[in-house]
Amino acid sequence: MTTTATGAAAYAPDRGETGLQEQRARAAFWFLAPMLLMLFFVAAWPLLRSIWFSFTDTTLNNLYGGEWAGFQNYLTWRELPSGRIRWGGTLADPAWWNAVYNTVRFAVISVGLETLFGLLIALMLNAEFKGRGIVRAAILIPWAIPTIVSARMWGWMLNDQFGIINHMLLSVGLIDSPIAWTARADTAMIAVIVVDVWKTTPFMALLILAGLQMIPRDMYESARIDGIHPVRVFFRVTLPLLKPAIMVAVIFRLLDALRIFDLIYVLTPNSSATKTMSIVARENMIDFNRFAYGSAQSTLLFAIIFLFVTLYIWLGRVDLTGEGRR
Amino acid sequence: MANIQLRNVTKSYGAAHVIKGVDLDIRRGEFMVFVGPSGCGKSTLLRLISGLETITSGDLLFDGQRVNNVLPSKRGIAMVFQSYALYPHMTVYDNMAFGMKLAGSSRAEQDARVRKAARMLQIEHLLDRLPKQLSGGQRQRVAIGRAITRDPRVFLFDEPLSNLDAALRVATRLEIAKLHHEMSDVTMIYVTHDQVEAMTLADRICVLRDGRVEQVGTPTELYERPGNIFVAGFIGSPKMNFLRGRFAAEHACHTLGVRSEHIDVVAEGEGPWTGRVVHTEDLGSDNYLFVDLGAEEPVIVRQPGKVAIHEGAVVTLRPKAGMLHRFDEDGLPVQRPLAAE
C-alpha cells in the first residue's frame, strides 16, 4: 500500500464501533428530545393538570388548595327532603348543553358552507383566465386579516344603526327596518357564521386547489376527447380524486371550528345564542371563579374532539401523516 | 488498494430477504461489475459495501479487517450516484472539497487535490459554477471528480451513466476506463444494466439473481463458459438461443444454447436445421434473421454485413462446431462429451 492512506479516506478498522444506523438513531434521539420535552411541558403536562383540576374543587385564588372532589364538577345528585332528586354538575347544566348545541351547529354549518364555497372558488382558480393572479391574491386577504380584526370590521359593518349592511339591505328594500344582527338572538349565529365563512373559505379553497392541481391534466383531455359532458367529468373523475384532499381539509377546519373562541368573544359578546364550549369554559374558569368547573368543561371538549378525530380517521382511513405515501 | 471480501452476507428488510448469502472476493485494484435483472439486489449489495445500509448477517472485510460497523466515511470509499447527487448550493470546487473540509485537511491540500482531480477530468474551467449551470455529462464528471478527490481505496458506482444520452455515455465510459488505468491500485465496483459497459469495463463480472451470486468471472469466461443457463441467457446480446425437445435430444441434453453469431446460413442439405425467415432486423453492420425452426421461439441468426435474405425465405442453418452450450434439467452445463463428436 502506498502513502496515500493518510488522506481523508484512510479508514479506521472496526473496533467495536457502531454503524451508520446506530449513529443516526442516536442523533435522532437527541434531535427529538428538546422538542418532545418542550411539548411535554407546554402541552401534555398542562393537559393532565387541567384534567386533574376538573376532579377537584380548586379555585382561581387558591390553585394549590383544591381537594379531590370526584365527579362533582361533572355530575352530582342530591335527594331533597321532598324526595325530588336535584342534579348538579356540568352535565346537568343547561348552559353547557346550549354551548354544545351552539358549537356543533356552528361547526357543521360553517364548515359545510366553507367546503362548498371553497370548492367553487378552487374550481374557478383552476381554470385559465385573465386576472387569475388578482383573484388568488384577493382571496388571501381575508385569510391574512387577524380574526379579532375581522370580528371588529364585521361588527362595524353589521352595526344596527350605522352599519353598511343594514344600509344596503334597506336601500334595496330587502328589509324595512335596521336589524341588530349581532345582538338579536335569532341573527347572532348567522352573523358569526357569515364572518367565519368569509374568513376561512380562502384556506379551504387553497387546500382544495392544491388537490385539484394534482389531478393530471390528460385525465380531462382524454375525457374531453371521449366527449363526456363536463358536469359528468366533475362528478365521476374530479370529485372522487379530490375526496382525500377534501377529507383532510374538512377535518382540519372542523377541529378549528369546534374550538372557536375569539370571533364569538368579540363579535357577539355575552350572547347566549352563540356561546360555545370554549367560551363558557373560560368564562367559568376565569371570570366566574369556578376554576374546577371550567376545567371539567374544557376536559369534556377535549374528550369530544378526541373521540371525533379518532372516529374520523378510523372510519375515513385518512392518512394525515403522509407516511403511507412513502 | 483494498481487498474486499464478503462472507455469507445477507440483508433483509423486515421479512423481505433481499441479499441471501453472498460470498465474494474482490481483489485489490480490480474493476468488478455487478449485473443482473432489475430488483436482484445489485444496488443493495453496493450499498452494503459502502456502509449506507447495515449488513443483516455475515462479514464484510476490507484488507482482512471486519468493517461491518464502520461508518461509510471511515471505510475509504467514494461513491458516484446515478442522479449525480451534487450539493446544489455549492460550487463545483466546494462540492469536491466538502469531504476534505469535513475531514479537516489543510486548505493547501484541499486545493491541490481538487485541482488535480479537476485536471484529470478536464473540468478545471467549471470549478466556480453551480451544479445547475452544468450539463448532465459535466455533472457526472464533477461527481466522479468529487469521488477522486476523496482519494478512496474503493470506488463505487451505481449506474453512473444511465441518466446520460448515448453519445455521452460512450465518452464517459471511456473516461472511466481511463481512470481505472490511471488509478490502477484502486478497487472499483460498478453496477450497471448495460451489457456493453459490463463487458468493456470489467476485469471481472459478478452476475446476480434474486439476491444470490450466479457466477463470477472475466467477461470472456462468462461469455464462453457460462456457469448455468441463467448466465448464458443474461450475458450477450442478442440473447443466446435456447432450443429444447428434439433439437436438444440430438445433442443429449435438456436445453441446447447457441449464440446468434455461431450459426451459419448454408446451402440446402449442408446443415441440420431448416426453417423460414419470419422477420429480419438490419442494424447496418449486422443483420439479424429470425428463423422459425418449429421450436418454441424463432432462432436469431446474426449475419455480418448486408445480406440478401428476405422475410419468407427458407434457409438451412448450421451451428459452428464446438460453440454449442448444453444444459441439463437444472440449467447446469453438461460436462460429459458428446459421443457423436
Added chain:
Amino acid sequence: MTARAIFWNTMFYIAVAIVVVVAVFPFYYAVLTSFKTGTAIFRVTYLPDFGNLNWGNYQSVLSGRNFPRSVANSVFIATVTVIAALLLAVTASYALSRVRFRGRGLLLMTILAVSMFPQIAVLAGLFELINFLGLYNTPWALILSYTIFTLPFTVWVLTTFMRDLPVEIEEAAIVDGASPWVIITKVFMPLLWPALVTTGLLAFIGAWNEFLFALTFTITETQRTVPVAIALLSGASQQEIPWGPIMAASVIVTVPLIVLVLVFQRKIVAGLTAGGVKG
C-alpha cells in the same frame, strides 16, 4: 364564439367579480372608515373622499400610550416564539423525515394532534404553570404558551418539506463524512431556507393573531398584545364604541400582514398545503 359561450363567459366573470368584491370589501370599508371622524363616521359612503382624508384616528391611536406598546409586545412575542420554534423544529423534523425508527408514524400523529388541540383544554394547567414560574402578565407567559401550536406546526411543515429532499444528496454527504448535525446545517438548511421563511412566516402570523392565551395571561394594558388591545378598545361607555380608532388600529396591524402575505403568496400557499394536504 357562440352566444351560449359568450353568456357563460360573462357569467363566469361576474362570479369572479363577486368573489373579489366580497373578499376585499370589508377591509376596504375599514380603511374608508378609519379616515372619518366625528359624525362623518355615521354616514355610509362607498367611495373615498381623497380631498378630505382625516388622519385623526391614526393620530389618536398612535399617540396614545398603550397601542404602540401593544404593537411592540406583539412583535417581540411573535418573533421570539418563531425563532424558538424553528430552532427546536429543524433538528426534530430531520429526525422525523430522514431517520427510520420504530414509532415514527405514531410520533408524527401525536405532534399533529397537539397542533389540533383545543387550546382551552390546557388553559387551566398552563395558568398554573405560568403562575408557578412567575411569568403571569409578562411576555414570556405568551411565548411559552404559543409554543403549544407554533412548535408542532413548524415541525410538521418542515418534516413534509424535508421528506422531499433527494436521498442521494444526503447519502453523498454521509460518504463525505458528514454527521447528522453537519447534514442539517451545511447541506439541508441552505436548501431549505425558502421553506424556513414560509414556515416562520406562518408561525409568526399564528402567534400575532392569537387571542385566548393573550387575553387570559395578561392583565395590565401595557402587557397586552395587539388582538387583545383591539378587542378591548372601548370608549367611555358601552354605547360609545370608538369605531374610528378601532378601524385605524385594525388597518395598522393588518396592512403589514397583507403586504407580507401578498409578497410571499406562492410560498405561503405551498406551506399551507404542506401543513394540510399532500396528495
